[in-house]
Amino acid sequence: MNATAKYCLGLLLLASLIANVVFICMQARKTPEVPKCSRQMAAGMLKTHKHDGKSLIFSDLSAEEHTVVKEYLMKQADLKLTDSEVATLSDDYIFLIELHLPEKELALRYLDSSGPKPPREAKVVVFHGSRDLLVEYIVGPLPKPTYHRDDTIKRYGKRLQYSGRPVTRVEYGYIFDFLATKEFPKLGRVLQESFAYDGSNFCFVEGMPRGLKSGDRASWYTVFRKMSGIYLHPVGLEIRIDHSSKDPSGFKVLQIFYNGQYFNSSEELRDKYEKGNIKKIVYQPSEDYASLKPRRPPSGLPPQQYEMRGRRYSVQDNQVLYLDWGFAFGLSSLTGMYLFDIRFKGERIAYEVSVQEAIAMYGSSTPAVMLTKYVDSSFGIGRLAHELVRGVDCPYHATFVDTFRYLDTNQAKHYRNSICIFEHNMGRPLRRHFSDFFINDYGGLVNSVLIIRTITAIANYDYIWDFVFYQNGALEVRVFATGYISSAYLIDGSLRYGHQVAKNTLGTLHTHFVNFKADLDVTGTNNYFLTKDMAYHEVQVPWSPERRVQVPKLVEKQLKTENEAALRFDQKIPRYLHIASNKTNKWGHNRSYRIQVLSFNGDHLPESVPEEAAVSWARYKVAITKHKDHESTSSSLYNQNDMWSPAVNFSSYINGESIENEDLVAWISTGFLHIPHAEDIPNTVTAGNGGGFFLRPHNYFDEDPSINSPDSVYLDPSIPSDSCELNPNACLQNEVCMPNLPAFTYNGFDEVIHI
Numbered sequence: 001m002n003a004t005a006k007y008c009l010g011l012l013l014l015a016s017l018i019a020n021v022v023f024i025c026m027q028a029r030k031t032p033e034v035p036k037c038s039r040q041m042a043a044g045m046l047k048t049h050k051h052d053g054k055s056l057i058f059s060d061l062s063a064e065e066h067t068v069v070k071e072y073l074m075k076q077a078d079l080k081l082t083d084s085e086v087a088t089l090s091d092d093y094i095f096l097i098e099l100h101l102p103e104k105e106l107a108l109r110y111l112d113s114s115g116p117k118p119p120r121e122a123k124v125v126v127f128h129g130s131r132d133l134l135v136e137y138i139v140g141p142l143p144k145p146t147y148h149r150d151d152t153i154k155r156y157g158k159r160l161q162y163s164g165r166p167v168t169r170v171e172y173g174y175i176f177d178f179l180a181t182k183e184f185p186k187l188g189r190v191l192q193e194s195f196a197y198d199g200s201n202f203c204f205v206e207g208m209p210r211g212l213k214s215g216d217r218a219s220w221y222t223v224f225r226k227m228s229g230i231y232l233h234p235v236g237l238e239i240r241i242d243h244s245s246k247d248p249s250g251f252k253v254l255q256i257f258y259n260g261q262y263f264n265s266s267e268e269l270r271d272k273y274e275k276g277n278i279k280k281i282v283y284q285p286s287e288d289y290a291s292l293k294p295r296r297p298p299s300g301l302p303p304q305q306y307e308m309r310g311r312r313y314s315v316q317d318n319q320v321l322y323l324d325w326g327f328a329f330g331l332s333s334l335t336g337m338y339l340f341d342i343r344f345k346g347e348r349i350a351y352e353v354s355v356q357e358a359i360a361m362y363g364s365s366t367p368a369v370m371l372t373k374y375v376d377s378s379f380g381i382g383r384l385a386h387e388l389v390r391g392v393d394c395p396y397h398a399t400f401v402d403t404f405r406y407l408d409t410n411q412a413k414h415y416r417n418s419i420c421i422f423e424h425n426m427g428r429p430l431r432r433h434f435s436d437f438f439i440n441d442y443g444g445l446v447n448s449v450l451i452i453r454t455i456t457a458i459a460n461y462d463y464i465w466d467f468v469f470y471q472n473g474a475l476e477v478r479v480f481a482t483g484y485i486s487s488a489y490l491i492d493g494s495l496r497y498g499h500q501v502a503k504n505t506l507g508t509l510h511t512h513f514v515n516f517k518a519d520l521d522v523t524g525t526n527n528y529f530l531t532k533d534m535a536y537h538e539v540q541v542p543w544s545p546e547r548r549v550q551v552p553k554l555v556e557k558q559l560k561t562e563n564e565a566a567l568r569f570d571q572k573i574p575r576y577l578h579i580a581s582n583k584t585n586k587w588g589h590n591r592s593y594r595i596q597v598l599s600f601n602g603d604h605l606p607e608s609v610p611e612e613a614a615v616s617w618a619r620y621k622v623a624i625t626k627h628k629d630h631e632s633t634s635s636s637l638y639n640q641n642d643m644w645s646p647a648v649n650f651s652s653y654i655n656g657e658s659i660e661n662e663d664l665v666a667w668i669s670t671g672f673l674h675i676p677h678a679e680d681i682p683n684t685v686t687a688g689n690g691g692g693f694f695l696r697p698h699n700y701f702d703e704d705p706s707i708n709s710p711d712s713v714y715l716d717p718s719i720p721s722d723s724c725e726l727n728p729n730a731c732l733q734n735e736v737c738m739p740n741l742p743a744f745t746y747n748g749f750d751e752v753i754h755i
C-alpha cells in the first residue's frame with residue numbers, strides 16, 4: 001500500500017469513528033427521559049375527609065404571636081418587666097411563652113357542633129426576681145391581647161418560690177464566669193499539671209437536683225474535657241457551687257472533688273496538692289474515642305423509599321390527614337410533641353396524646369452523679385428539637401415542618417425542619433395468610449404507616465419521639481434513646497455502679513422513665529376502665545367426668561375509682577387495659593381501645609426518698625384519672641429545681657374519684673434500665689433502647705378495618721400472576737419514575753444555645 005492509500009484509509013477510519021460517536025450521542029439523546037415522580041398527592045386518597053382549619057386551635061404560637069404577647073406584657077406597668085436580654089437575676093423578666101391549650105369542653109363544642117371558637121391564649125412564665133416568685137400568666141385573646149391573669153394558684157394550688165426556677169443562660173454565664181475568673185486562678189498548678197487546663201478546654205455538666213432540701217441551689221459541676229463527645233471525657237474534677245444568691249458576687253464554692261478526694265475549698269486543694277500529700281492526677285492526653293466522625297469513607301447507599309404516585313397524606317398548617325386518619329400536632333417547648341383530635345374513619349379516638357416527662361436516675365460513687373435525678377421537662381424537652389437531618393433522622397422523602405419557640409430568649413427562635421412526617425413501608429406485612437389446605441389462595445397487606453417524629457437532644461441524650469399510625473386503627477407511640485451516656489471519672493469503688501467504658505471513664509448505671517398522656521375518647525367522653533386477663537380454672541371433662549382439666553378462661557373486671565385504676569409497676573397488672581364505651585359493636589361487646597405498654601424499666605425510686613414526690617407518676621405503669629383541665633400535665637417546669645415540694649405531684653391527681661361514665665385520661669409510663677457497656681461508646685444505639693405503647697382497637701369495630709385498605713393484595717391459582725387487578729405489585733415494573741428529591745440542606749447549628 002502506498003503512502004496515499006494509507007493516508008486515505010486513515011482518513012476513512014477517522015471519519016467512521018466520528019460518525020459512530022455522533023450516532024451514539026444522537027441515540028442517547030433520543031432515549032426518553034425517565035419522568036420525575038409526582039409531587040402531588042396520590043389521587044383519591046382523601047375522599048372521606050378534608051382539612052377544615054379547626055385544628056388551628058391546637059397550633060403552636062407563630063413568631064408574630066410570640067412577639068405580640070411579649071410586647072403586650074412589656075407594656076404592663078404593674079409587672080415591671082425588664083427585657084430578658086439584659087435582665088439580671090434580681091429583675092422580673094419573661095422566661096417562656098407558649099400556647100395555652102383551650103379548655104376541652106369549649107374545644108369539643110367548637111370541633112363537634114356550632115360552639116364558638118375558644119379564645120386563643122398564651123401561657124407566659126415570668127421570673128419575678130424582685131418578688132422571689134415564679135408566676136404563670138394567661139394572656140389573650142390573640143392576635144390582639146387585651147387581658148392577662150395570674151394562673152399560678154389555679155394551676156398549682158400554691159405560689160411558686162423563685163428558688164424552684166430552672167437555671168437560665170444568664171445564670172449559667174455567671175456560674176461559668178465565676179469558675180473561670182474567681183476559682184480556677186486559685187488552683188494554678190493543680191489544673192495545669194493534672195489537666196493541662198489552658199483557660200478554654202473545660203466543659204461542665206451539672207448534677208441535679210441542686211441540693212438535698214427545698215430551697216437549695218447548690219449544684220455539683222463535673223468538669224469534662226472540651227473535645228468531641230465531651231460527656232465521655234470526665235477529667236476527675238467536680239465542684240459544688242452555691243449559686244442561690246441573686247447577686248453573682250455571692251456565689252461560692254462549697255466542696256471540690258478531685259481524683260476521689262473531697263476538699264472544702266480551692267485553697268485547701270491547692271495547699272494539699274502543693275505539699276504533695278494527696279493522690280494526684282498526672283495529665284495524659286485523651287484519645288479521641290468519643291468522636292462520631294466516620295472512621296472509613298462512605299461506600300454505597302442504603303436503600304431509599306419514595307412515593308411513585310405522590311404522597312398519600314396531606315399536611316396543612318398543623319393538621320395531618322392520612323388514609324382514614326386525621327390529627328392535629330404541635331410541639332411544646334417544655335413537654336415536647338403533642339397530638340390532638342385524633343380521628344380514625346371520622347370518629348375521634350383520642351382528644352390528646354402527648355409526651356409529658358422523661359427522667360433518669362443515676363448511680364455512682366462520685367458526688368455529682370450519685371445525686372443525679374434528671375427531670376427533663378424542667379430543662380425543656382421540646383426546647384431542644386433541632387433541625388432533623390434528611391436521610392438519617394427521617395427518610396429523605398419526608399415532609400419537614402418548622403417550629404417557633406420562646407424559652408430563655410428575648411424573641412421567638414425559628415427551628416427549621418424540627419418535625420418530620422412520612423409514610424413508611426415497615427418492610428413486613430401488617431397481615432397475610434397463605435392457604436395451603438382445601439382452598440388455595442393468598443391475601444396480604446403491606447404494613448405501610450404514617451409516622452410523625454421529632455428528636456430532642458437534651459444534653460447528652462437524644463430521644464426520638466415517634467407516633468405511628470397503622471391502617472388497622474392502631475396508634476403506636478414510641479421513644480428511642482440514643483446519644484451519649486453520662487459518665488463519671490473512675491475511682492475506687494466505681495464498678496459497683498456500672499462498667500468501665502473508656503480510660504478513667506465509668507458508664508454509670510441509670511434508669512430511664514418516660515411518661516405520656518393519652519386522653520382517649522372512645523365513642524365520646526363517656527367512658528369506663530375495663531381490664532381483661534386470663535385465669536386457669538378446673539373443669540370436669542364432660543365426656544369423661546372422672547377427669548378434670550385446667551382451662552384458661554377470660555377474666556374481666558371494671559375498675560371504678562382512680563385509686564383502683566392506679567396500676568403500679570411493682571404489682572401484678574392485668575394484661576389487657578381498656579378505655580371502654582357503653583356502646584357495643586355488632587357482636588354485642590363494648591367498644592374499646594386497648595392500652596398495651598412496652599416497657600423494660602428498672603425500679604422506680606422508693607417512695608420514702610424525698611425527691612420522689614416530683615416524679616411520682618413513675619410509680620404507675622398506667623394510671624387512669626378523670627379529665628380535668630387544670631390537671632393538664634404530670635410534671636412541671638419547676639419539678640426539677642424543687643423536687644422536695646414540687647409544683648406538680650402527680651400522685652395527688654389520684655384521689656378516689658369515680659372513673660365510671662366519665663371523661664378519662666390514661667397516664668402511661670415506660671422506660672428501660674440502662675447498664676452502660678462498651679458498645680455504648682461512642683453512642684447508645686436505638687436498637688433495643690426505648691419503650692412505648694400501643695392504643696389498639698378492641699371490639700371497637702365489627703372487623704379489622706384494614707381489610708378495606710387500598711393496599712390489599714390477593715392471589716389465587718386462577719388469577720394470572722401478571723394481573724394487576726388485585727395485586728399492584730404485578731405492574732410495579734412498568735411504573736418508572738425518578739424520585740423527586742429536594743437538595744440536602746442543613747442549618748441546625750444556627751439555633752444552638754450560646755452561654
Ligand SMILES: [Cu+2]
Pocket residue numbers: 481485510512674684
Ligand atoms: Cu441511658
